[in-house]
Amino acid sequence: MRLRNLQLVNFRNYNNLHLEFNEKVNLLVGKNGQGKTNIVESIYMLSFGKSFRTNKDRELIKFDTENLYVGGNFSKHNTNGLIEVAIGKNKKGIKVNKIHIQKIQELLGNLNVVIFSPEDLRLVKEGPKERRAFIDKEISQIMPKYYNYLTSYNKILFQKNKLLKSNYIDEALLDVYDESLAQYGSYIYILRRDFIKKIANISIELHKKLTNNIEDLSITYKNQINVSDEDTVSTIYTRFLEKLVSSRKHDIETRTTRYGIHKDDLNIFINDLDVRLYGSQGQQRTASISLKLSEIELINKEVGEYPVLILDDVFSELDETRQRLLVSNLSVVQMFITTAEISHKNIFDKENTTIFNIDKGQVINIE
Numbered sequence: 001m002r003l004r005n006l007q008l009v010n011f012r013n014y015n016n017l018h019l020e021f022n023e024k025v026n027l028l029v030g031k032n033g034q035g036k037t038n039i040v041e042s043i044y045m046l047s048f049g050k051s052f053r054t055n056k057d058r059e060l061i062k063f064d065t066e067n068l069y070v071g072g073n074f075s076k077h078n079t080n081g082l083i084e085v086a087i088g089k090n091k092k093g094i095k096v097n098k099i100h101i102q103k104i105q106e107l108l109g110n111l112n113v114v115i116f117s118p119e120d121l122r123l124v125k126e127g128p129k130e131r132r133a134f135i136d137k138e139i140s141q142i143m144p145k146y147y148n149y150l151t152s153y154n155k156i157l158f159q160k161n162k163l164l165k166s167n168y169i170d171e172a173l174l175d176v177y178d179e180s181l182a183q184y185g186s187y188i189y190i191l192r193r194d195f196i197k198k199i200a201n202i203s204i205e206l207h208k209k210l211t212n213n214i215e216d217l218s219i220t221y222k223n224q225i226n227v228s229d230e231d232t233v234s235t236i237y238t239r240f241l242e243k244l245v246s247s248r249k250h251d252i253e254t255r256t257t258r259y260g261i262h263k264d265d266l267n268i269f270i271n272d273l274d275v276r277l278y279g280s281q282g283q284q285r286t287a288s289i290s291l292k293l294s295e296i297e298l299i300n301k302e303v304g305e306y307p308v309l310i311l312d313d314v315f316s317e318l319d320e321t322r323q324r325l326l327v328s329n330l331s332v333v334q335m336f337i338t339t340a341e342i343s344h345k346n347i348f349d350k351e352n353t354t355i356f357n358i359d360k361g362q363v364i365n366i367e
């Protein structure tokens with residue numbers, strides 16, 4: 001998968017920008033606050049229809065202007081596509097190949113993008129919420145209908161919790177909510193189970209490579225229901241519903257929902273020890289890198305092409321051995337790398353690299 005070019009109008013600190021990209025490495029170099037992340041943020045928009053930094057679209061519109069535009073031509077499976085996002089004060093439109101899309105899942109999966117930022121290096125160390133967000137984003141990219149299930153589930157969960165907090169609790173309505181939660185929960189469970197199994201298989205190998213065969217990384221699905229891998233969606237539905245019903249009294253007392261896929265997590269072990277509890281900083285970071293890189297391999301396996309990779313500020317957080325390992329392992333992947341440190345240039349071979357020097361919302365020089 002390749003992003004061929006990018007057109008920005010009134011996006012963040014850019015007036016009007018057109019860039020043609022390298023098929024391999026694109027280095028975005030500049031001092032702090034000049035607009036490096038803004039460029040990769042716009043690339044991310046083409047994949048997900050929103051920013052990874054904010055949920056407020058209007059923050060993306062250049063100060064003192066009304067509308068922004070982001071457009072990019074990409075190629076995938078030897079065909080070309082065009083994605084365009086336009087945002088005004090109270091409106092937003094997304095087009096794929098000149099056709100307006102109605103729902104975000106029609107956009108997801110067109111241009112696959114994986115972003116790796118310093119927060120991702122803390123993926124293992126952080127709480128379950130961050131790991132769930134990781135899982136959700138990745139499955140949505142590979143399987144856009146997952147995003148539907150999740151949105152429906154979250155909506156119902158929100159309504160149920162609202163009801164639990166109200167003065168009068170209609171139990172018949174709680175029944176309806178619980179049935180829906182069990183239904184969407186079981187679809188989500190199955191897709192998560194499959195995804196985690198696949199990512200675990202890939203990451204164990206990658207982690208061996210990154211640690212010279214010293215460490216065995218094991219990743220499993222941490223959830224609240226006891227089912228075997230062979231169980232089907234109807235068994236899982238039944239199990240979820242049992243859990244919800246058994247917890248009814250507790251839910252009413254605590255005014256919140258105790259069981260469900262909104263509590264899931266990953267178990268991450270190295271050589272049989274829980275990395276979150278017993279791992280060193282370095283081990284936690286390396287495990288995070290393994291997980292993140294597995295995602296790239298998995299997209300390649302599922303979609304048949306590697307995603308575009310964004311490394312935002314992550315490069316300077318890695319030691320040189322890991323930098324080189326990363327680059328050599330991903331030589332087939334198109335990369336966008338932001339860095340304030342010019343010295344990183346030396347890691348890349350000149351032939352396959354384009355350097356964009358960025359200063360105050362302008363690309364002042366291309367090498």
Ligand code: ATP
Nearest residue numbers: 012013032033034035036037038059060061062063
């Ligand atoms: P760092 O190396 O610190 O990460 P960066 O080059 O990645 O820096 P960006 O985050 O891309 O920096 O850009 C930040 C700049 O963009 C800031 O100077 C900020 O004022 C400007 N900026 C952010 N949003 C807008 C906006 N809506 N309109 C105009 N300028 C904006």
Ligand code: MG
Nearest residue numbers: 036037313338
């Ligand atoms: Mg930045």
